[in-house]
Amino acid sequence: MKSLKFILIIFPILIYSQKDSLAISINNGKSLYNDFCIICHMHDGKGQKGIFPPLAKSDYLFKNIQESIKAIKFGGIDGEIIVNGVKYDSKMEKMGLYDDEIADIMNYILNSWENNYDKRITEEYVKSLKTLK
């Protein structure tokens, strides 16, 4: 009985703090996005057709989360990419962001402009990605 009470109390706290840390990360990510990404990908995440790809409802982003993180961390994606049916063949520069900042920005872009992602990107995950390829 004692352990059941324990579970009933601890479990909601755990779930709540998980959700809370995602909300905090998204919030940090928003101001980082406004500093580092908004000039190309725009305030609504729609980019500039044919020049800067959209992040809002981007099929590429949701299919290539790991590649996207690497592109932000190490600079660029080699070769052309197709985002929502449009070709992009330019390169993002390395922006010198820390792993925790990249995690926050990812959580922001994955959960803004009607984007919805059920997992949280963690600093540990970004840290584990060591090279562009």
Ligand code: HEC
């Ligand atoms: C100077 C303009 C510029 C800035 C600043 C910039 N990007 Fe990009 N981004 C691009 C371009 C151009 C591509 C397409 C790359 C290619 O063709 O290889 C791209 C591609 C991407 C992609 C993958 C394609 C997609 O649309 O899903 C993601 C994700 C992304 N950028 C996120 C970010 C984030 C997050 C930031 C800020 C930390 C950022 N970008 C800053 C220009 C920029």
